[in-house]
Amino acid sequence: MFSNIGVVGAGAMGSAISQTVCDNTKKVLLYARRKEVVDSINETHFNREYFPNIRLEDNIFATNDLNDLKDAEVIFLTIPSSKMREVTRSLKDIISPDCVLVNTAKGLEKQSQKRMSEVIKEETGRPACVLSGPNIAAEMVERTFSSASIACEDEQYLDKVKKALSTPKFKVSASTDVIGVEYCGIIKNVIAISQGICEGMKINDNARFSVFTKTYNETKDIIEKFGGSRKTVDDYCGFGDIITASTLTVSRNHTLGVLYGQKIVIDEEASGILFEGKNTIVIMKDLCKKHNIDCATVDFAYDVIIDRINPKEAFNKFWDKL
Secondary structure, three states: OEEEEEEEOOOHHHHHHHHHHHHHEEEEEEEOOOHHHHHHHHHHOEOOOOOOOOEOOOOEEEEOOHHHHOOOOEEEEOOOHHHHHHHHHHHOOOOOOOOEEEEOOOOEOOOOOOEHHHHHHHHHOOOOEEEEOOOOHHHHOOOOOEEEEEEOOOHHHHHHHHHHHOOOOEEEEEEOOHHHHHHHHHHHHHHHHHHHHHHHOOOOHHHHHHHHHHHHHHHHHHHHHOOOOHHHHHOHHHHHHHHHHHHOOOOHHHHHHHHHHOOOOOOHHHHOOOOHHHHHHHHHHHHHHHOOOOOHHHHHHHHHHHOOOOHHHHHHHHHOOO
């Protein structure tokens, strides 16, 4: 039993992680930037902005001061990849030497093209654990049956995080393949968009899943080229997450693809919705070029989302590569 587990980011996933780990610790401290969110959680035990009908467990408390996390034994970072460097830089001089940082963001830093575990290590000087899987926050917050993959180069950290997460309903697979687990979550964003485009175009199911087969194998090829293990793609973080994001409407990136497949262009600034996968497409296109990797899935998503090529024309080009 842990004494204190921290969660940074009181959005949907932050609330879900808090609910998941609460049985394994005396206290969960959930950090939110806005005071009104903190007050709502502490006074009513509801995060009304995200889950107005789900009561958070009694040992979950909120704060808007990162310094309150100084005694946390494990801290889950449930924030966008664009905020990771800034937040971990702030945490560096606050957290204890034995505290384990766990990244849940499925993206790359735009400027450096680095994975989140690399950013965290640069800023804090310690290895990070990464978490990825077919995790649907709306299900996790209700403490339904769920699973995830975790990875860390430090096996002691890995064991600690597994103990923090594991419950009879939450299954965790652990490995040291940090590259593989992280890139599964990253590439999954592109796959979700590509499958969404096909759905938006009303491509027949046989063709969609023929394309998906190529996409799945390309994921293994990319991860192996980047130094990860092909086998990792068959785990929760790979197959499970790819299927979830590619077929369910809860995926923002899948929804983005559907809209572009219908030739509807989204103004992200006006909508206030962050599509992590849009930045990922640009970065992955560049990384594939640098590493001389031919990836039809990345090309297809880039053609439609970034270059605004007619979806039918882009799909025909994709189909010719099967």
